[in-house]
Amino acid sequence: MDDAFADLYRERYRAVYRYVLLMLRSPNDAEDVTAEAFGRAYSAWRRGHGPQSQSPLPWLLQIARRIVIDRSRRARVLAWLPLPFLAPNQEPRVEDETGRSDFWLWFDSFARQLPPRQREVLILRYQRDLDDPTIGEILGLSPSGVRSLVSRACEALRRNPEVWR
Amino acid sequence: MNGKTTDRQAQQTPEHEILEGVRRHLAGVEALVPDPPAWHASSSSSQVGGRVHIRSRVQFAVAPLALVVVLVVLVIAGGFRQSGPGGPTERPSAAQPTARILSAPTGVSCPSDASAGVVLDLGMSCLEPEVGAVTRSGNGMVGVILPDATTSARYTSYDPPYVAQAFKTAGYADNEFRIDNAPDSSSQISIAQTDIYDGAKVLVVDPIDVQAGRQIQSLAAAAGVSLIAYDRPIFAGTSTYYVGFDNVQVGKLIGQGLMNCVADWKVANPNVFELDGGEDTDPSAIWMAAGYNNVLWGIDLGNASTLPAGTTGGAGYTLVGDEIAPAWMPEEAGSIFSEALTAHPEINATVEANDSLANAVIQVLKARGVSPRTVPTTGQDATLQGLANILQGWQCGTVYKPIYLEAEAAVVVATYLRAGQTPPAAMINDMATDPKSSAAEPAVLLAPLWVNAANMESTVIKDGLVSATDLCAAVGASLCTQYGIR
Numbered sequence: 001m002d003d004a005f006a007d008l009y010r011e012r013y014r015a016v017y018r019y020v021l022l023m024l025r026s027p028n029d030a031e032d033v034t035a036e037a038f039g040r041a042y043s044a045w046r047r048g049h050g051p052q053s054q055s056p057l058p059w060l061l062q063i064a065r066r067i068v069i070d071r072s073r074r075a076r077v078l079a080w081l082p083l084p085f086l087a088p089n090q091e092p093r094v095e096d097e098t099g100r101s102d103f104w105l106w107f108d109s110f111a112r113q114l115p116p117r118q119r120e121v122l123i124l125r126y127q128r129d130l131d132d133p134t135i136g137e138i139l140g141l142s143p144s145g146v147r148s149l150v151s152r153a154c155e156a157l158r159r160n161p162e163v164w165r
Numbered sequence: 166m167n168g169k170t171t172d173r174q175a176q177q178t179p180e181h182e183i184l185e186g187v188r189r190h191l192a193g194v195e196a197l198v199p200d201p202p203a204w205h206a207s208s209s210s211s212q213v214g215g216r217v218h219i220r221s222r223v224q225f226a227v228a229p230l231a232l233v234v235v236l237v238v239l240v241i242a243g244g245f246r247q248s249g250p251g252g253p254t255e256r257p258s259a260a261q262p263t264a265r266i267l268s269a270p271t272g273v274s275c276p277s278d279a280s281a282g283v284v285l286d287l288g289m290s291c292l293e294p295e296v297g298a299v300t301r302s303g304n305g306m307v308g309v310i311l312p313d314a315t316t317s318a319r320y321t322s323y324d325p326p327y328v329a330q331a332f333k334t335a336g337y338a339d340n341e342f343r344i345d346n347a348p349d350s351s352s353q354i355s356i357a358q359t360d361i362y363d364g365a366k367v368l369v370v371d372p373i374d375v376q377a378g379r380q381i382q383s384l385a386a387a388a389g390v391s392l393i394a395y396d397r398p399i400f401a402g403t404s405t406y407y408v409g410f411d412n413v414q415v416g417k418l419i420g421q422g423l424m425n426c427v428a429d430w431k432v433a434n435p436n437v438f439e440l441d442g443g444e445d446t447d448p449s450a451i452w453m454a455a456g457y458n459n460v461l462w463g464i465d466l467g468n469a470s471t472l473p474a475g476t477t478g479g480a481g482y483t484l485v486g487d488e489i490a491p492a493w494m495p496e497e498a499g500s501i502f503s504e505a506l507t508a509h510p511e512i513n514a515t516v517e518a519n520d521s522l523a524n525a526v527i528q529v530l531k532a533r534g535v536s537p538r539t540v541p542t543t544g545q546d547a548t549l550q551g552l553a554n555i556l557q558g559w560q561c562g563t564v565y566k567p568i569y570l571e572a573e574a575a576v577v578v579a580t581y582l583r584a585g586q587t588p589p590a591a592m593i594n595d596m597a598t599d600p601k602s603s604a605a606e607p608a609v610l611l612a613p614l615w616v617n618a619a620n621m622e623s624t625v626i627k628d629g630l631v632s633a634t635d636l637c638a639a640v641g642a643s644l645c646t647q648y649g650i651r
Contacts, residue, residue, distance in 0.1 A: 005204075006204045009201060009204045010201055010204070013200075013201030014198050014199075014200070014201065017198050017199070017201075018194055018195075018198045021194065021197060021198065022191075022194060027197065031199075035202075038204075066359075069355070069359055073345065073356075101197075102193070103190075103193035103194060103196070103197065106190050106193065107190075107191075107193075107194075110187070110190065115349065115351040116349075116351050116352060116355065117351045117354070117355060118351075122184070122187055122191075123191070125184065125188075126187075126188055126191045139358075140358045140361075140362055150180070150184070151180060154180040154183045154184065157183050157187065158178060158183060161178070163187075163190070164183050164186030164187050164190065165186060
């Protein structure tokens with residue numbers, strides 16, 4: 001059983017990491033969250049709460065997504081603290097770390113065009129083996145809800161061809 | 166030009182082409198994704214997993230953390246300056262780190278028969294015994310979703326601690342409620358989804374905009390979750406409750422406050438200029454105007470916007486002009502009033518729908534050498550600035566909407582809904598009606614208070630909305646002594 005999970009980990013690590021990285025835009029966070037997600041997934045797996053659907057990816061992404069949401073909420077709350085109260089081991093701002101790479105420059109201009117959920121749906125769409133019903137499962141939406149989110153995203157992007165040309 | 170051609174081409178681009186383009190760019194992320202580190206089952210086995218654990222983690226992390234952080238920020242930061250048009254829900258940049266915030270505010274006495282009147286100006290303490298029993302008979306979580314501090318500091322500084330205290334007073338455990346602030350409507354919607362996913366029985370939502378309200382309503386309805394619109398109505402669905410202040414009553418207090426002031430300051434033949442709130446963006450501004458127009462002119466404007474100049478009321482009142490401050494912008498208000506005063510130097514009394522608008526008018530009056538206690542102004546929100554203007558004789562008074570009343574009422578209604586019961590008729594005292602669509606929802610309409618120099622100490626200062634120290638620093642010790650503010 002443990003071997004089966006180790007296989008799953010090897011096969012799906014990159015997909016989960018990629019999703020988390022695009023959501024949080026910080027390699028350090030992506031590493032932590034991905035590890036935590038697999039940790040949670042593993043203990044659920046051992047207790048017989050494995051993936052419900054055929055493919056384990058939506059299940060893993062759902063677990064990762066909850067941690068991502070948890071973190072970004074906490075980040076918003078922490079943004080309130082005056083500086084001396086930030087934890088000393090606070091990671092450097094994402095922009096400092098990644099601001100120089102072309103990919104992040106593009107991603108920031110892309111992200112600026114879209115509200116968070118539309119952005120997320122396109123990030124999930126990028127994972128080729130996720131179809132609309134599965135994405136809906138992850139986001140808690142109907143397949144048609146996913147499609148309408150996608151088409152609203154496209155509508156916004158149509159006005160900003162520089163981010164997809 | 167080039168840009169135009171590109172735009173036209175872009176407009177015709179089919180979706181799949183856009184998505185393919187995004188995908189191509191996104192592929193750049195692959196270089197940033199590492200290979201998996203070695204898997205050590207043992208190192209991860211200490212972590213919790215599964216939905217139940219995740220849920221409790223989030224609750225413990227978010228709700229109390231938010232509360233603690235808010236209090237810490239209050240203590241440390243002293244005052245948070247708000248920005249943007251808050252309109253009627255706007256809260257002052259209050260400055261108190263008060264511990265009082267969590268104990269029973271403004272002296273309220275519990276009536277012997279709650280059903281005789283409306284329960285609504287009671288502190289939670291009056292309801293505690295009954296509500297506690299209802300809490301125990303229900304189960305599940307209540308999710309509270311607020312805006313963040315962009316439009317008003319109240320959502321992070323006041324609502325969360327009051328709401329949390331009300332939950333605790335009502336007997337909720339820490340993991341039975343959750344309070345979140347959200348920066349925009351899509352975050353509000355996704356927090357609502359998360360709460361529903363985590364088993365919320367009731368959502369209390371202060372919708373950032375119409376879209377957030379509608380979408381959360383349909384999510385909640387689909388999941389069988391009860392919904393309470395907090396401070397701003399939602400007007401969707403058939404079982405949404407509304408908890409907020411009675412905005413028509415806000416307007417009436419403003420009208421009555423002006424009339425008292427006119428008598429007090431001995432203004433003869435009042436030639437009134439009205440500066441309405443942002444009726445262009447905010448239905449509650451329309452309700453407020455309906456309130457003061459009713460008092461001053463005996464006219465029920467219905468849903469129309471402004472009154473014609475020349476309207477007369479009892480007691481020799483004449484309306485010189487009535488204008489809207491678009492989106493509650495004080496900058497606009499200043500120039501609108503300045504032009505009006507140039508055209509009509511006979512203006513000697515004014516109505517303003519909130520303290521920021523009043524202050525804009527007061528600046529114009531000061532610049533023209535008008536003395537205090539000469540041209541009345543009115544307001545709402547009990548801001549530090551407004552209270553200072555009142556003590557210095559520039560403003561008659563301000564409408565104060567104690568947030569703790571709203572927080573408590575929302576928690577009480579949520580508690581009944583969580584237990585599958587109908588909230589008591591004594592609480593649901595009205596139907597809130599959409600001025601635009603005539604949609605209506607059962608409402609707890611709370612009574613606002615008129616605050617002037619005479620009752621300032623016993624209301625806003627005692628409640629800790631504005632600290633006496635800040636106020637006295639603004640107006641000087643002698644005025645504070647004169648009005649018993651300490």
